[in-house]
Amino acid sequence: GPLSERPLKEVRLGELHTWISTCNFSPQGLLGAVQKAWSSYCAKYIHVRQGGPAGISMLLAGYCLLSYGWNYQHFSK
Amino acid sequence: VLHTTRPLHTTQQSLAPVPPLPEKGGEVRHGLIPEEFFQFLYPKTGVTGPYMLGTGLLLYLLSKEIYVINHETVAAACILTVIVYAIKKFGGDVAAFADKLNEEKLATAVAMKNEAIQSLQTAIEEEKKEQWRAEGRSYLFDAKRNNIAMLLEANYRERLLTVYNEVKKRLDYQVAMQTLKRQKEQDHMIQWVEKNVVQSITPQQQKESIAKCILDLKALSKSAHAAV
Numbered sequence: 001g002p003l004s005e006r007p008l009k010e011v012r013l014g015e016l017h018t019w020i021s022t023c024n025f026s027p028q029g030l031l032g033a034v035q036k037a038w039s040s041y042c043a044k045y046i047h048v049r050q051g052g053p054a055g056i057s058m059l060l061a062g063y064c065l066l067s068y069g070w071n072y073q074h075f076s077k
Numbered sequence: 078v079l080h081t082t083r084p085l086h087t088t089q090q091s092l093a094p095v096p097p098l099p100e101k102g103g104e105v106r107h108g109l110i111p112e113e114f115f116q117f118l119y120p121k122t123g124v125t126g127p128y129m130l131g132t133g134l135l136l137y138l139l140s141k142e143i144y145v146i147n148h149e150t151v152a153a154a155c156i157l158t159v160i161v162y163a164i165k166k167f168g169g170d171v172a173a174f175a176d177k178l179n180e181e182k183l184a185t186a187v188a189m190k191n192e193a194i195q196s197l198q199t200a201i202e203e204e205k206k207e208q209w210r211a212e213g214r215s216y217l218f219d220a221k222r223n224n225i226a227m228l229l230e231a232n233y234r235e236r237l238l239t240v241y242n243e244v245k246k247r248l249d250y251q252v253a254m255q256t257l258k259r260q261k262e263q264d265h266m267i268q269w270v271e272k273n274v275v276q277s278i279t280p281q282q283q284k285e286s287i288a289k290c291i292l293d294l295k296a297l298s299k300s301a302h303a304a305v
Contacts, residue, residue: 042082044103049179050172053164054105061109068144075145 108164 013017021048023029068075104112110127118126138144 008110020201034198039082045105046102047082047098047201048102049100051097052105053108053168058105058111075147076142 006018023033045051045058106112106115115127118130122129139146
């Protein structure tokens, strides 16, 4: 299909930086991209009939990693 | 679990019913890593590839002190143990409870829908019955026409009777008048004749008639004496 509007999963490695060049980096574009990512994550792991601990646990793990990364300076003393 | 962040009615099929939720979410192994990661690495490294990757990464982080072990590590380990134990022990019950709540909500909604459908069905049947009833209006009009015709007929006959009675009264009056007149004439004539006769009897004739009556009476009494 058309390269410019494919989602990231279906882009091959060689075409990666053409794909990045077609991306919309304005605030609305970034916001739209964030919104799409969040809604696809929700649709896949949270808005299901029988979700397990997977939905929130991945979010918590991501938060742990991020906060470790932010506070690395403090840890490495 | 909230359902309000799903975009609704954004495609051309906005009038179709909203598609139901999927049964199970994306597969996640050990609660943390999505299954797609394992599938992604499977063709190149087989089944143990991701685990080797994980172990190697962990050892690298530890040895290069990118991940420092301090008191928080111990705390994190304890907390994680407790959380995993709690999920494994109480997960099923909580899930059953949540499912029961969902079922109740669904049941009320479905009951409302069924009730609405039922009431609309009854309304449809009633409407059909009313339409069938409306077909009989020709009979109704015929009956009304008959009624009116009968009223008119009765009225006409009443008036006919009145006319007859009035005419008969007038004719009776005329007949009574005539009989009265004849009777009066008759009476008057009889009286006049009697008066004239009485007047015409002179005293001489009266004496002669009385004498004749006495003679007759004597003769009669003689014959009566003789009979006894």
